[in-house]
Amino acid sequence: MAYDTAILFRDDSYLKEIDATVLAINERGGILTDQTVFYATSGGQPGDTGVFVRSDGSTIGIAATVTGESKEEIIHVPASDQTLPAIGEKLTLRLDWDRRYKLMRMHTACHLLSVVCPFPITGAAVSEDDSRVDFDLPDAGVTKESVTQKMMELVNANHPIFTRWITDDELAANPGLIKSKNVRPPTGTGRIRLVCIGENASVDSQPCGGTHVATTGEVGAIHIGKIEKKGKENRRFRIRFGPLPEGV
Numbered sequence: 001m002a003y004d005t006a007i008l009f010r011d012d013s014y015l016k017e018i019d020a021t022v023l024a025i026n027e028r029g030g031i032l033t034d035q036t037v038f039y040a041t042s043g044g045q046p047g048d049t050g051v052f053v054r055s056d057g058s059t060i061g062i063a064a065t066v067t068g069e070s071k072e073e074i075i076h077v078p079a080s081d082q083t084l085p086a087i088g089e090k091l092t093l094r095l096d097w098d099r100r101y102k103l104m105r106m107h108t109a110c111h112l113l114s115v116v117c118p119f120p121i122t123g124a125a126v127s128e129d130d131s132r133v134d135f136d137l138p139d140a141g142v143t144k145e146s147v148t149q150k151m152m153e154l155v156n157a158n159h160p161i162f163t164r165w166i167t168d169d170e171l172a173a174n175p176g177l178i179k180s181k182n183v184r185p186p187t188g189t190g191r192i193r194l195v196c197i198g199e200n201a202s203v204d205s206q207p208c209g210g211t212h213v214a215t216t217g218e219v220g221a222i223h224i225g226k227i228e229k230k231g232k233e234n235r236r237f238r239i240r241f242g243p244l245p246e247g248v
Protein backbone atom coordinates (compact mmCIF):
# COMPACT_ATOMS: atom_id res chain seq x y z
CA MET A 1 0.00 0.00 0.00
CA ALA A 2 1.32 3.44 -0.91
CA TYR A 3 1.16 6.32 1.54
CA ASP A 4 0.68 9.93 0.55
CA THR A 5 3.20 12.03 2.47
CA ALA A 6 3.51 15.78 1.84
CA ILE A 7 7.23 16.30 1.20
CA LEU A 8 7.91 19.78 2.53
CA PHE A 9 11.70 20.01 2.11
CA ARG A 10 11.26 20.09 -1.67
CA ASP A 11 9.77 23.56 -1.55
CA ASP A 12 11.45 24.83 1.62
CA SER A 13 14.72 23.22 2.64
CA TYR A 14 14.92 25.54 5.69
CA LEU A 15 11.95 24.01 7.57
CA LYS A 16 13.42 22.57 10.78
CA GLU A 17 10.30 21.10 12.37
CA ILE A 18 6.69 20.39 11.57
CA ASP A 19 3.68 18.81 13.25
CA ALA A 20 2.55 15.58 11.63
CA THR A 21 0.27 12.60 12.13
CA VAL A 22 1.45 8.99 12.03
CA LEU A 23 -0.02 7.17 9.01
CA ALA A 24 1.64 3.79 9.43
CA ILE A 25 4.42 1.77 11.04
CA ASN A 26 5.97 -0.63 8.55
CA GLU A 27 7.06 -4.20 9.29
CA ARG A 28 10.57 -3.02 10.22
CA GLY A 29 9.35 -0.35 12.62
CA GLY A 30 9.78 2.53 10.17
CA ILE A 31 7.40 5.44 10.74
CA LEU A 32 5.36 7.04 7.92
CA THR A 33 3.66 10.38 8.49
CA ASP A 34 1.21 12.61 6.61
CA GLN A 35 3.93 15.21 6.05
CA THR A 36 7.63 15.51 6.70
CA VAL A 37 10.68 17.78 6.65
CA PHE A 38 13.06 14.78 6.81
CA TYR A 39 15.04 14.24 3.61
CA ALA A 40 15.38 10.56 2.64
CA THR A 41 18.72 9.17 1.44
CA SER A 42 18.94 9.69 -2.30
CA GLY A 43 21.20 11.05 -5.00
CA GLY A 44 24.34 10.88 -2.85
CA GLN A 45 22.86 12.92 0.01
CA PRO A 46 22.34 11.01 3.28
CA GLY A 47 18.92 11.03 4.91
CA ASP A 48 18.10 13.20 7.89
CA THR A 49 18.31 12.36 11.57
CA GLY A 50 16.50 14.04 14.45
CA VAL A 51 13.70 13.42 16.94
CA PHE A 52 9.95 13.04 16.97
CA VAL A 53 8.48 14.80 20.02
CA ARG A 54 5.33 13.24 21.54
CA SER A 55 2.58 15.21 23.26
CA ASP A 56 3.97 14.28 26.71
CA GLY A 57 7.34 15.78 25.74
CA SER A 58 9.16 12.46 25.39
CA THR A 59 11.14 11.89 22.21
CA ILE A 60 11.66 9.16 19.66
CA GLY A 61 15.16 9.28 18.17
CA ILE A 62 15.26 9.02 14.37
CA ALA A 63 18.53 7.47 13.19
CA ALA A 64 17.94 7.51 9.43
CA THR A 65 15.42 8.41 6.75
CA VAL A 66 15.00 6.31 3.63
CA THR A 67 12.63 5.98 0.69
CA GLY A 68 10.24 3.06 0.34
CA GLU A 69 8.80 1.66 -2.84
CA SER A 70 8.93 5.07 -4.49
CA LYS A 71 10.66 8.38 -3.82
CA GLU A 72 7.30 9.66 -2.60
CA GLU A 73 7.30 7.18 0.28
CA ILE A 74 9.45 8.50 3.12
CA ILE A 75 10.27 6.15 5.98
CA HIS A 76 11.68 7.49 9.26
CA VAL A 77 13.82 4.81 10.91
CA PRO A 78 13.92 5.02 14.73
CA ALA A 79 17.14 4.38 16.64
CA SER A 80 17.20 1.03 18.48
CA ASP A 81 15.05 0.59 21.59
CA GLN A 82 12.75 3.51 20.88
CA THR A 83 9.08 3.39 21.82
CA LEU A 84 7.03 3.46 18.63
CA PRO A 85 4.13 5.91 18.30
CA ALA A 86 0.54 4.82 17.66
CA ILE A 87 -1.09 5.17 14.26
CA GLY A 88 -2.98 8.45 14.24
CA GLU A 89 -0.74 9.94 16.94
CA LYS A 90 0.28 13.58 16.49
CA LEU A 91 4.01 14.30 16.74
CA THR A 92 6.41 17.18 16.21
CA LEU A 93 9.11 16.16 13.72
CA ARG A 94 12.35 17.99 14.51
CA LEU A 95 15.49 17.75 12.38
CA ASP A 96 19.07 17.62 13.58
CA TRP A 97 19.41 20.98 11.87
CA ASP A 98 23.16 21.50 12.42
CA ARG A 99 23.86 18.28 10.55
CA ARG A 100 21.32 18.96 7.78
CA TYR A 101 22.60 22.50 7.22
CA LYS A 102 26.16 21.20 6.75
CA LEU A 103 24.80 18.66 4.28
CA MET A 104 22.96 21.45 2.41
CA ARG A 105 26.17 23.49 2.19
CA MET A 106 28.20 20.46 1.09
CA HIS A 107 25.59 19.34 -1.44
CA THR A 108 25.49 22.84 -2.93
CA ALA A 109 29.30 22.81 -3.07
CA CYS A 110 29.05 19.68 -5.26
CA HIS A 111 26.91 21.67 -7.73
CA LEU A 112 29.54 24.44 -7.76
CA LEU A 113 32.26 21.87 -8.46
CA SER A 114 30.23 20.54 -11.40
CA VAL A 115 30.09 24.10 -12.78
CA VAL A 116 33.85 24.57 -12.44
CA CYS A 117 34.55 21.05 -13.79
CA PRO A 118 31.92 20.51 -16.50
CA PHE A 119 32.65 16.83 -17.10
CA PRO A 120 30.32 13.79 -16.91
CA ILE A 121 29.72 12.75 -13.31
CA THR A 122 29.98 9.06 -12.50
CA GLY A 123 29.27 9.22 -8.76
CA ALA A 124 28.89 11.52 -5.78
CA ALA A 125 28.54 11.26 -2.02
CA VAL A 126 27.81 14.08 0.39
CA SER A 127 28.74 13.96 4.06
CA GLU A 128 28.99 16.43 6.90
CA ASP A 129 32.67 17.19 6.58
CA ASP A 130 33.84 15.64 3.32
CA SER A 131 32.14 15.12 -0.01
CA ARG A 132 33.29 13.51 -3.20
CA VAL A 133 32.38 13.85 -6.84
CA ASP A 134 33.72 11.38 -9.41
CA PHE A 135 34.19 12.54 -12.99
CA ASP A 136 34.72 10.63 -16.19
CA LEU A 137 37.98 12.42 -16.84
CA PRO A 138 41.13 10.73 -18.17
CA ASP A 139 43.40 13.63 -17.26
CA ALA A 140 42.41 16.15 -14.63
CA GLY A 141 44.50 18.93 -16.16
CA VAL A 142 43.54 21.07 -13.17
CA THR A 143 44.97 21.57 -9.71
CA LYS A 144 43.15 21.64 -6.40
CA GLU A 145 44.31 25.25 -6.05
CA SER A 146 42.77 26.37 -9.35
CA VAL A 147 39.50 24.48 -8.78
CA THR A 148 39.26 25.84 -5.22
CA GLN A 149 39.78 29.38 -6.48
CA LYS A 150 37.05 29.05 -9.13
CA MET A 151 34.61 27.50 -6.64
CA MET A 152 35.27 30.32 -4.16
CA GLU A 153 34.62 32.90 -6.90
CA LEU A 154 31.12 31.39 -7.24
CA VAL A 155 30.69 31.39 -3.43
CA ASN A 156 31.82 35.01 -3.13
CA ALA A 157 29.53 36.13 -5.97
CA ASN A 158 26.62 35.09 -3.69
CA HIS A 159 24.43 33.86 -6.55
CA PRO A 160 20.81 32.98 -5.74
CA ILE A 161 19.81 29.30 -5.80
CA PHE A 162 16.23 28.29 -6.59
CA THR A 163 14.24 25.37 -7.94
CA ARG A 164 11.76 25.11 -10.74
CA TRP A 165 9.83 22.22 -12.22
CA ILE A 166 9.97 21.24 -15.88
CA THR A 167 8.12 18.57 -17.83
CA ASP A 168 9.60 15.33 -19.13
CA ASP A 169 9.29 16.81 -22.64
CA GLU A 170 11.28 19.92 -21.70
CA LEU A 171 14.04 17.73 -20.28
CA ALA A 172 14.05 15.54 -23.40
CA ALA A 173 14.47 18.73 -25.47
CA ASN A 174 17.45 19.83 -23.32
CA PRO A 175 19.62 16.74 -22.79
CA GLY A 176 22.57 18.98 -21.87
CA LEU A 177 20.95 19.58 -18.48
CA ILE A 178 21.92 16.10 -17.34
CA LYS A 179 25.45 15.91 -15.97
CA SER A 180 25.35 12.48 -14.47
CA LYS A 181 26.57 9.71 -16.75
CA ASN A 182 25.08 6.80 -14.85
CA VAL A 183 22.08 8.18 -13.04
CA ARG A 184 19.18 9.45 -15.08
CA PRO A 185 16.67 11.68 -13.34
CA PRO A 186 13.39 9.87 -12.75
CA THR A 187 11.08 10.51 -15.67
CA GLY A 188 7.55 9.30 -16.13
CA THR A 189 6.03 11.25 -13.25
CA GLY A 190 5.52 14.13 -15.70
CA ARG A 191 7.71 16.66 -13.91
CA ILE A 192 11.33 17.06 -12.94
CA ARG A 193 12.84 19.37 -10.36
CA LEU A 194 15.62 21.61 -11.64
CA VAL A 195 18.06 23.25 -9.25
CA CYS A 196 19.16 26.59 -10.72
CA ILE A 197 22.08 28.83 -9.73
CA GLY A 198 22.29 32.51 -10.66
CA GLU A 199 19.74 35.05 -11.89
CA ASN A 200 17.69 33.25 -14.56
CA ALA A 201 19.84 30.16 -13.92
CA SER A 202 22.75 31.92 -15.64
CA VAL A 203 25.36 29.89 -13.73
CA ASP A 204 23.82 26.41 -13.83
CA SER A 205 20.70 24.29 -13.82
CA GLN A 206 20.45 20.54 -13.38
CA PRO A 207 17.89 17.99 -12.24
CA CYS A 208 18.26 17.28 -8.51
CA GLY A 209 15.97 16.23 -5.67
CA GLY A 210 18.31 17.18 -2.81
CA THR A 211 18.37 20.05 -0.36
CA HIS A 212 20.47 23.17 -1.05
CA VAL A 213 21.20 26.53 0.55
CA ALA A 214 19.49 29.66 -0.82
CA THR A 215 22.60 31.50 -2.00
CA THR A 216 26.09 30.38 -2.97
CA GLY A 217 27.49 32.65 -0.25
CA GLU A 218 25.94 30.38 2.41
CA VAL A 219 28.24 27.56 1.30
CA GLY A 220 31.05 29.50 2.99
CA ALA A 221 34.73 28.67 2.76
CA ILE A 222 35.39 25.35 0.99
CA HIS A 223 38.34 23.81 -0.75
CA ILE A 224 39.37 20.79 -2.79
CA GLY A 225 41.24 18.56 -0.37
CA LYS A 226 42.37 16.03 -2.93
CA ILE A 227 42.11 15.01 -6.57
CA GLU A 228 42.52 11.23 -6.73
CA LYS A 229 42.94 8.94 -9.69
CA LYS A 230 40.28 6.23 -9.63
CA GLY A 231 41.01 3.96 -12.58
CA LYS A 232 42.12 5.01 -16.02
CA GLU A 233 39.22 7.29 -16.78
CA ASN A 234 38.04 8.57 -13.44
CA ARG A 235 39.09 11.38 -11.15
CA ARG A 236 37.68 11.77 -7.65
CA PHE A 237 37.49 15.31 -6.24
CA ARG A 238 37.14 15.68 -2.48
CA ILE A 239 35.50 18.84 -1.11
CA ARG A 240 36.13 20.00 2.45
CA PHE A 241 35.03 22.94 4.56
CA GLY A 242 37.41 25.78 5.35
CA PRO A 243 40.07 27.52 3.29
CA LEU A 244 42.69 25.54 1.40
CA PRO A 245 45.44 24.72 3.93
CA GLU A 246 48.57 26.67 3.09
CA GLY A 247 51.80 25.00 2.08
CA VAL A 248 50.29 21.53 1.58
Ligand SMILES: [Zn+2]
Pocket residue numbers: 107108111195208209210211212
Ligand atom coordinates in the same frame (compact mmCIF):
# COMPACT_ATOMS: atom_id res chain seq x y z
ZN1 LIG B 1 21.53 19.01 -5.70
